[in-house]
Amino acid sequence: MVQLENRLAMQKFPYVTDYVNELFYKEKKRWDYRFIRPILNNAHYLIRVVLIPLKFLFHRRAWGFERRLIDRLIAFGIKYLASREALELLIRHVQIEPILYRYLLSGTPERRAGTGELLKGIDGDFHVRSIEDIVRHGLTICHDDLSYEIFERFDKEAFLANLAFYRTSRPEDIDQYSREVLELNRRHSLQLFGVTNVVIVIVFTITWVADYHTAIRALNSFDSDSLLLWCLKHICAEDRQAMIDLDFYLQSESNRGHYNSDAFRSDPNEYLYHHIAFDEFAYELLRRIPQAGQP
Numbered sequence: 001m002v003q004l005e006n007r008l009a010m011q012k013f014p015y016v017t018d019y020v021n022e023l024f025y026k027e028k029k030r031w032d033y034r035f036i037r038p039i040l041n042n043a044h045y046l047i048r049v050v051l052i053p054l055k056f057l058f059h060r061r062a063w064g065f066e067r068r069l070i071d072r073l074i075a076f077g078i079k080y081l082a083s084r085e086a087l088e089l090l091i092r093h094v095q096i097e098p099i100l101y102r103y104l105l106s107g108t109p110e111r112r113a114g115t116g117e118l119l120k121g122i123d124g125d126f127h128v129r130s131i132e133d134i135v136r137h138g139l140t141i142c143h144d145d146l147s148y149e150i151f152e153r154f155d156k157e158a159f160l161a162n163l164a165f166y167r168t169s170r171p172e173d174i175d176q177y178s179r180e181v182l183e184l185n186r187r188h189s190l191q192l193f194g195v196t197n198v199v200i201v202i203v204f205t206i207t208w209v210a211d212y213h214t215a216i217r218a219l220n221s222f223d224s225d226s227l228l229l230w231c232l233k234h235i236c237a238e239d240r241q242a243m244i245d246l247d248f249y250l251q252s253e254s255n256r257g258h259y260n261s262d263a264f265r266s267d268p269n270e271y272l273y274h275h276i277a278f279d280e281f282a283y284e285l286l287r288r289i290p291q292a293g294q295p
C-alpha cells in the first residue's frame with residue numbers, strides 16, 4: 001500500500017495544471033475508479049459493437065425525444081450520484097470552453113456580442129444555476145455543438161493579423177459565471193462516482209440514447225482542440241516554457257490525429273485526460289498573459 005501511495009504521489013505531470021493534477025491524484029485512490037471504471041469501460045466497448053450498427057440501420061436520424069432524455073439521465077446522475085469534485089470539473093469545462101472560443105474569435109470579424117441564450121452557443125450565457133436549466137436548455141448536445149461552431153466562425157487570416165492583440169489580452173474570468181448547481185449536488189448526491197466514471201457514463205449515455213448522426217457527431221466533438229492548440233502555439237511562440245508544455249498536447253492517435261474518429265475507436269477516457277485537461281491548461285496559460293498597460 002505504501003508503494004502504491006508513493007507511485008501515485010509521483011504522477012503529478014508538470015504540463016498539467018495544479019488543480020487537475022490534484023484531482024487526478026485523488027481520483028486514482030477512489031474505490032469506483034479501481035473497481036467500477038473497468039466494468040464501465042468494457043461494457044461501453046462491448047455494447048457499442050452491437051449498438052452502433054443497429055443505430056446505423058434503424059435510428060439514423062433523431063426521433064425527437066433523444067436530447068431531452070439524455071439531459072434528464074445526466075441531470076439525475078449529477079444530482080444523486082456524481083462526486084462534488086467531478087461535477088465541479090465538468091461545470092468548469094462547460095464554462096471554460098466557450099470562454100476559450102470567444103477569446104479565439106475576439107480579434108476577428110466573427111466576434112459577436114453575447115446572445116444571452118442560456119447554455120447554448122459560443123456567445124451564450126453559461127451560468128449553471130439548476131438541474132432544470134440543464135434539461136430545459138439541452139446542455140449536453142449544445143456543448144458538443146460548440147466544437148463545430150468555432151470551426152464555422154474562425155478566421156485564420158484575421159487571427160494571424162491580430163497576434164499582437166492576443167498577446168496582450170486574456171480570456172474572460174470564469175468566476176463571473178455561477179455554479180449554483182454544486183450546492184444541489186452537495187445536498188442530495190451520494191458522491192458515488194468520481195470524474196472518470198462520470199465522463200464515461202456521459203459518453204455512454206449519448207452513445208446509447210442519441211440517434212446515429214448525433215452520436216457520431218458527439219464522439220468527434222473535440223476535434224476543435226487541434227484549432228485551439230494551433231492558436232496557442234502562435235500566441236505563445238516567443239514563450240519557450242509554454243511551447244515546451246504545449247508539445248505534450250500534440251496530436252496523438254485520438255481524434256486530433258485523424259480529425260475524424262469513429263464510434264469503434266473513440267475512447268471515452270480521452271475526453272477527460274486529453275480534452276478537459278487540455279482546456280484547463282489552455283485557460284490557465286492564457287490567463288497568465290499580462291494585459292496591455294498592466295505588469
